[in-house]
Amino acid sequence: MELIVARNRADLVKARGEGRVALVPTMGALHEGHRALIREARELAPRVVVSIFVNPLQFGPAEDFSRYPRTLEADLDVCRAEGVRAVFTPQAAEMYPPGRQVSVSSGHMGTIVEGAVRPGHFDGVLTVVLKLFNLVRPDVAVFGQKDAQQLAMIRRMVADLDLPIEIAGIPTVREPDGLALSSRNRYLSPDERHTALALSRALFAAETLAAETGAPESGAAGAGPARIKAAARAELDGADLALDYLVLVDPATFAEVGESYTGEAILAVAAKVGGTRLIDNVVLRLS
Ligand code: PAF
Numbered sequence: 499m500e501l502i503v504a505r506n507r508a509d510l511v512k513a514r515g516e517g518r519v520a521l522v523p524t525m526g527a528l529h530e531g532h533r534a535l536i537r538e539a540r541e542l543a544p545r546v547v548v549s550i551f552v553n554p555l556q557f558g559p560a561e562d563f564s565r566y567p568r569t570l571e572a573d574l575d576v577c578r579a580e581g582v583r584a585v586f587t588p589q590a591a592e593m594y595p596p597g598r599q600v601s602v603s604s605g606h607m608g609t610i611v612e613g614a615v616r617p618g619h620f621d622g623v624l625t626v627v628l629k630l631f632n633l634v635r636p637d638v639a640v641f642g643q644k645d646a647q648q649l650a651m652i653r654r655m656v657a658d659l660d661l662p663i664e665i666a667g668i669p670t671v672r673e674p675d676g677l678a679l680s681s682r683n684r685y686l687s688p689d690e691r692h693t694a695l696a697l698s699r700a701l702f703a704a705e706t707l708a709a710e711t712g713a714p715e716s717g718a719a720g721a722g723p724a725r726i727k728a729a730a731r732a733e734l735d736g737a738d739l740a741l742d743y744l745v746l747v748d749p750a751t752f753a754e755v756g757e758s759y760t761g762e763a764i765l766a767v768a769a770k771v772g773g774t775r776l777i778d779n780v781v782l783r784l785s
Contacts, residue, residue: 501577502584506592510547510633513584518543521636523627526550526587527567527681528576531642531671536580538668539640545583547634554590555601556622567681586634593629601625604651611752611766612647612777615742623648624655631663638664642671644678646764646779647752654750670778676702678778685774694771696737700730700744701780704765712785720785722757730765742768742775749781760784 502513520543522535532548539546550573557563570587577585601621604613608620631639641649649667656665671679676698677691686694707729712720721729723746730744744767746755755763766779 501582504584504586507633510586518637519545519547521634521639522548523630524548524550525552526573527569528573529679531679533580534668534671535640535642536582538666540581542638542666547584547586548577548582549586549630551588553622553626555625556619558616567684602628607651607752611745620651627652631661636663638666640666643667644670646766650750650752682774690772693738694776696734697767697776697778700733701765701778703733704730705780705782708782712783723755740770
């Protein structure tokens with residue numbers, strides 16, 4: 499089936515048709531991580547719509563909105579190869595006509611961790627995601643665990659606003675050496691890319707510690723948040739990067755967990771390597 503490219507709302511309505519649809523919202527510059535989202539979407543619905551829109555609302559004034567990679571023709575090739583039914587690629591004026599007043603507030607959760615470093619970011623993300631949900635009317639939408647707080651906030655919005663949409667999260671896709679795939683990786687010089695590996699190394703060191711000490715057969719109490727974060731921090735010490743945060747949080751609320759916490763937790767890290775800001779995380783079980 500030929501890929502339909504919808505550039506406005508009217509084209510999108512025609513392209514969507516009726517029946518079960520899975521939506522994969524993206525900002526383009528598609529890579530293997532996006533391909534994994536699309537493949538999951540194809541498992542979940544017979545028709546997949548991919549949106550490609552670099553959303554100005556989620557970028558701060560000093561962030562990389564203007565230089566964010568825009569690679570539409572290559573992205574359309576990826577979508578064709580992955581069997582996508584339609585790509586929705588609106589202009590900003592189509593998404594945000596003049597006179598706009600109302601937007602989504604991400605609440606307290608949108609002001610902590612990533613939201614503390616990027617004020618307004620999650621309001622912008624949730625506003626565009628809600629608009630995409632209303633325009634595409636998907637039955638299910640697929641997001642990556644790489645943006646763990648974004649995924650948690652979208653689940654929160656769906657619950658809080660009673661949206662009739664299923665949310666699927668899929669694990670982070672990594673390069674063979676551990677680097678989490680990101681459209682921003684293309685900004686990295688070879689030296690910076692090498693430095694950036696400290697992030698995944700730190701997360702894996704913590705993951706190993708949590709798994710080894712938390713194994714039931716060890717008979718010992720598992721390593722707590724302080725030891726887990728120290729193991730990760732040891733890998734970051736000396737790396738030529740500017741750490742924004744390294745936090746161990748509750749996956750649903752993104753509140754930092756205390757020493758007595760047990761259960762699933764997310765170890766999340768964000769840092770600037772040269773001029774490029776990267777985020778990554780792993781899911782751990784604390785026992
Ligand atoms: O994860 C992204 O690429 C964006 O934040 C999203 C969900 C497409 C909203 O612009």
